[in-house]
Amino acid sequence: MPELPEVEIVKQSLDKKIRFKKIKRIIVRNRNLRSKIPKNFEIFLKNKNIKKISRFSKYIILNFYDDSFCIIHLGMSGTIHLVKNYKKKKFTNLSFYQSPILPSKHNHIEIQFQNFSIIYNDPRRFGFFELIKNKKKLSKRFSHLGPEPFSKLFNLNYVQHYLKSKKKYIKSFLLDQKFVSGIGNIYASEILFLCKINPQKKAQNLNQDECKKIIYFSKLVLKKAIRLGGSSIRDFKNVSGKNGLFQNEFKVYQREHLKCLKYDCQGKIKKKIISKRSTFFCNKCQN
DNA sequence: AAGAGGCCCTGATAGC
DNA sequence: TGCTATCAGGGCCTCT
Known part of the structure; x- marks a missing residue:
């Protein structure tokens, strides 16, 4: 979890x-x-x-x-x-x-x-x-781990440099703890949705603006999730008020076939397996 | 060096 | 009811 x-x-x-x-x-x-x-x-x-x-x-x-x-x-x-x-x-x-x-x-x-x-x-x-x-x-x-999203080391220069010649999909790198540490499969999808970046975009093809978005929304999503007490999925019946609330904020995760939540988007949420993990994204606004 | 794939393990759920 | 297959939020290892 x-x-x-x-x-x-x-x-x-x-x-x-x-x-x-x-x-x-x-x-x-x-x-x-x-x-x-x-x-x-x-x-x-x-x-x-x-x-x-x-x-x-x-x-x-x-x-x-x-x-x-x-x-x-x-x-x-x-x-x-x-x-x-x-x-x-x-x-x-x-x-x-x-x-x-x-x-x-x-x-x-x-x-x-x-x-x-x-x-x-x-x-x-x-x-x-x-x-x-x-x-x-x-x-x-911990020396083999990359910076946390909150770290000053996770900056534009670092991200651009790191991804410059990488051929794998950007989604794989958000999950790669050597690149950035702390993001897992749920938040990777959520971050890319807010960035409006397709998870299957090759890392080396990200432009400067997209790199900036990755940095910005990684921080934003994780901070909001912490503020809401994290995400509790596969909820049990007996959960107390101690459970997290961020699962209510999911924009794409576990929303396959549902309508995109972006206000002016008519897209649908798709699910694809990327680097052996379910990945959720909008087929319209994450082109 | 970078990327693909396999493996560790149990439990919940879907489909037949 | 009972079987089998698939999937689940992570990370390490090996092979090419």
Whole structure:
């Protein structure tokens, strides 16, 4: 589920809840996530004091006072839930993201604090946890990733230069974390719709104005999504008010066959598979 | 270097 | 009802 805005929402609620807290105990129920949970995982984290929670791209970063880190990636289906520890474990409605009803089958990792725990649930196990020893190794870990859309590094010069001789479709590059990091499949379609650029336009054929639009609307869409609490699709019945609202703002995503929402456009939304992912666009105004 | 394709995994849904 | 096929918001790896 998680693209940059959703991860940012999780990060914010985590920061509110576990900043300055001390990890009491770690329980790993399934070590086989995307990458194997290392043997020293529990020992490494036990008694660590959390300085703050930060985020880069789609990665959540637990910052500890001893300058070590734990990074969490939610993959496609990872969610983090808050659980009260005492009595019969009762789930609060403070679910950080998605359903307040905690699924039990795929609760792979539990991090216990004084009075509560956070639980990592991930049916598809595409997510992962990684331990990082120091700041240097942290920046090395992210060195292969391009700038976030919000970064000053994501500017006209960079974009034009990067795409100059690229033959792949522009959609592929919005998904390419080496080019720009944090955008995923939903927001890629939404951004290109606002830009009025066909997702199948070859990157090298974008003119200066189109590059400017990509930069502008990438920032705009992600910021708006964060403001609205992210997007919750495949909604469950039990969702609390904590769910995101940006799915109501989708202009093209999952709107195949429907009329284009641009005020003066008579086009229809089409769906095509581009770089192995569903891509939605208007056949008229994204020519 | 750049691009295409495969793979990791479970669950929901559609079609027969 | 039960089977199979397809699809899902990500990212890494290999091969050409």
